[in-house]
Amino acid sequence: MGQVILIVGNSGAGKTTLTTALCELAPFVTGLEQHAERPFQALMASNLSRYALANQVDYLLLRAEQERFIRQQPEPGLIDGGLDLDFYAFTCLFHQKGYLTSVEYALCERLYHTLRNLLGPPDLILYLTAPPGIIERRYTRRGRTLEIARRADLALMDELIADWVNSLEGVPVLRVDAGAADFASRDKAIAILDRIKSVLTL
Numbered sequence: 001m002g003q004v005i006l007i008v009g010n011s012g013a014g015k016t017t018l019t020t021a022l023c024e025l026a027p028f029v030t031g032l033e034q035h036a037e038r039p040f041q042a043l044m045a046s047n048l049s050r051y052a053l054a055n056q057v058d059y060l061l062l063r064a065e066q067e068r069f070i071r072q073q074p075e076p077g078l079i080d081g082g083l084d085l086d087f088y089a090f091t092c093l094f095h096q097k098g099y100l101t102s103v104e105y106a107l108c109e110r111l112y113h114t115l116r117n118l119l120g121p122p123d124l125i126l127y128l129t130a131p132p133g134i135i136e137r138r139y140t141r142r143g144r145t146l147e148i149a150r151r152a153d154l155a156l157m158d159e160l161i162a163d164w165v166n167s168l169e170g171v172p173v174l175r176v177d178a179g180a181a182d183f184a185s186r187d188k189a190i191a192i193l194d195r196i197k198s199v200l201t202l
Contacts, residue, residue: 002029002073003200006082009128010158011149012139014178018128019080021189026202029077031066044148052099056108059086064115076202087112088164089157093149121171124199128178172199
């Protein structure tokens, strides 16, 4: 059964960068964000309140499907973001901003907890952190055409993610300082892989 490793952190923290770097060192299966491929992402970008519920249900199901697929593989898997991040960062953010009503948020919450209980916990979480200024610059520089969260949302998202990670029990968390420009260089990725191997048998 494949082990599930979530790479979490704020938008712009370097989750995709680190996922790519680790995949160059070991045969990981991957689960990626798929912004351009998701059917409600562009619709939500054009009408935040109308499509927020459909978008979040789609993402929560996608992330559950990615975990289930990884569990069926012989190799471990890296998920760029994941089920928990999509709920605790994005779903909670969209509720606070009014894109999701309280009833819609409650539906997403039920779905999230049902999926997580069925899947079981991830085996490991890599939690990427970086100073706010660096996060903002990376977020701006990546220039994705389909961004729902805004630059002004990054501080709140950082709080939401930190609150979730700090509340975790029973799941090992490796904190990764992603502030340096070369945090995912080959040498540093090797060191992170060694840290992963110290917790999991890959």
